[in-house]
Amino acid sequence: MKGKTRKKSSRKASPPWCAKNSPISPQPPELLTVGIASVRHPRESHLLDTLTSVFEGSTDSELNCFVVLVHLSDPDSKWLGQAVANIRSRFKAHLDAQRLLVIQGHLGSSSLPGDLKTTNNASHCETLYSRQKVGYSLLVNFAVNISEYFLMLEDNVRCVPKFVSTIYWTLLAWKDLPWAILEFSSLSFSGKVFHTHDLHRLASFFFLSHKDLPTHSLLSEFHLVLAQSVPIRFSPSIFYHMDNHSVFQGTCFPVQEEKVFGEPDNPSAGIVTDMMMIANIIPDYAYFLNKDCFSTLDAVRGNHLTVVFDRPQNVIRIEVLTGSEEQGQFQMQHGQVQLGYDPLKNSKGCARYSLLGPLVEGNLDQRVFYETGSVEELRCIRLLVLVAQESWLLIRQIKVWTQDEEEDSLMEKEIL
Incomplete structure (x- = not known):
């Protein structure tokens, strides 16, 4: 079932790389x-x-x-x-x-x-x-x-x-x-x-x-x-x-409108993981579009949580949120999201994966694009732990937006 879109935390530390505290130190x-x-x-x-x-x-x-x-x-x-x-x-x-x-x-x-x-x-x-x-x-x-x-x-x-x-x-x-x-x-x-x-x-x-x-x-x-x-x-x-026309007025440049995604639709899928499960907290909680979350302890390098779609999906955007919503505690400190192809038997995952992107401060929100002429069908989304963390890990939400073939065809016509 669908829940309301959560308000993102405004916590954003200033970049320490740019700190220039000493007027005499090399910059x-x-x-x-x-x-x-x-x-x-x-x-x-x-x-x-x-x-x-x-x-x-x-x-x-x-x-x-x-x-x-x-x-x-x-x-x-x-x-x-x-x-x-x-x-x-x-x-x-x-x-x-x-x-x-x-x-x-x-x-x-x-x-x-x-x-x-x-x-x-x-x-x-x-x-x-x-x-x-x-x-x-x-x-x-x-x-x-x-x-x-x-x-x-x-x-x-x-x-x-x-x-x-x-x-x-x-x-x-x-x-x-x-x-x-x-x-x-x-x-x-x-x-x-x-x-x-x-x-x-x-x-x-x-x-x-x-x-x-x-x-x-x-x-x-x-x-x-x-x-x-x-x-x-x-x-x-x-x-x-700042306005609704491109830098040069006329027909020489395409109209640029921000895509409106609406709510995520999280298509039917199975969730598999090799992370430690505690009590009755199941990994599916990370994929349900409500306030349920999946928590685990002492995740190690190579641990994963994988969404295995029941059928191929045309995914256009993925958002992954880890850590608590307010303070950002228990984030995945080093992880990445991968796209999977060629599903394995018994819904255990996919045979091949390609990188979508690393987590940025414990989160990822990224568009999904496909190579021109590619016939590969997306079947999995894998959240992979890159560095062990000896603490709690909270996977708060995995959100998926898809686009059906009719919408995809209309979009291609607009681009052409």
């Missing part, structure tokens, strides 16, 4: 560069509002974690001068602290490769794509040596409070795992985090692409170039557009 490089490419808009600009959201949504400790890099691109020197003056009047303290960097410039037609040059016959969209690719190329190329990671944002985005801490703890959990892009939003450009050592390749990827190739399509394929087979996207989004 590590910034964790994150927040990169924003901005151009003149035919309508109202939201760049100043975006910067306000970035800075006001961050604590003092979080402000030590990142630097904001804004690239202003337009051939009109008067517009550039006014844009810089507007930024300085609002954010002088951040500029003086070198927490905000502003660069400006553009490439003339003679400096562009042939595929990015626009002609009098170029369509409106081709002109926008070419201009945008050049802007992002210059932005990411400048950001290569500033920090360890790079966050891409558009210039009309609002951030949820403490977005830096959310990104920090996620990066910490994924640090030793392979990834190319971590996505913290469903927006085409905003909310994507890259390793800075990949930015040279990203700049070339933009700069050498054909002019009529949509920029958002190009960016969505970059993870494939770096051998990441499917997107890695977290829920819920922590970045949103």
Whole structure:
């Protein structure tokens, strides 16, 4: 049976990696560069509002974690001068602290490769794509040596409070795992985090692409170039557009709407585990959509709790919650969620598993994507213990959202 969606704990520690307590001690490089490419808009600009959201949504400790890099691109020197003056009047303290960097410039037609040059016959969209690719190329190329990671944002985005801490703890959990892009939003450009050592390749990827190739399509394929087979996207989004239209008004860019998932549906499944069971507390409690939980003691490396679906499922989102709801006690300290294929006999699990993601502060909330053309059927979800913990472990809830074939077909048509 279904229960009400629980309110998530607001507990979120500030990133200790970014603590800068001593003015004379050597400082590590910034964790994150927040990169924003901005151009003149035919309508109202939201760049100043975006910067306000970035800075006001961050604590003092979080402000030590990142630097904001804004690239202003337009051939009109008067517009550039006014844009810089507007930024300085609002954010002088951040500029003086070198927490905000502003660069400006553009490439003339003679400096562009042939595929990015626009002609009098170029369509409106081709002109926008070419201009945008050049802007992002210059932005990411400048950001290569500033920090360890790079966050891409558009210039009309609002951030949820403490977005830096959310990104920090996620990066910490994924640090030793392979990834190319971590996505913290469903927006085409905003909310994507890259390793800075990949930015040279990203700049070339933009700069050498054909002019009529949509920029958002190009960016969505970059993870494939770096051998990441499917997107890695977290829920819920922590970045949103400030209005209902994309950065450039018109038909050149897709309408970006946040997917509404509704309540989880947890399809029929069996639950198996090799963790210690205490009294009459059964592992199924972790899968029931009510207030029941599964608790165990002294979990060891390799222990698991596995959801084995009665039939194949098209799962689109998974959320796993461990630890107490209020204080976060008894979390799984080191664990990961895996997707299983080829069910074993007697509903004991699956023969093969692939990583969905590690737990971040004891929890996971992640979209599920499938490789293009894949015919494999998802049959299991496994929560795996990676490090033994000599204490209580509380698995509070495993939530699953599915999508039937008819909904999937409609979504594919909308994307096309």
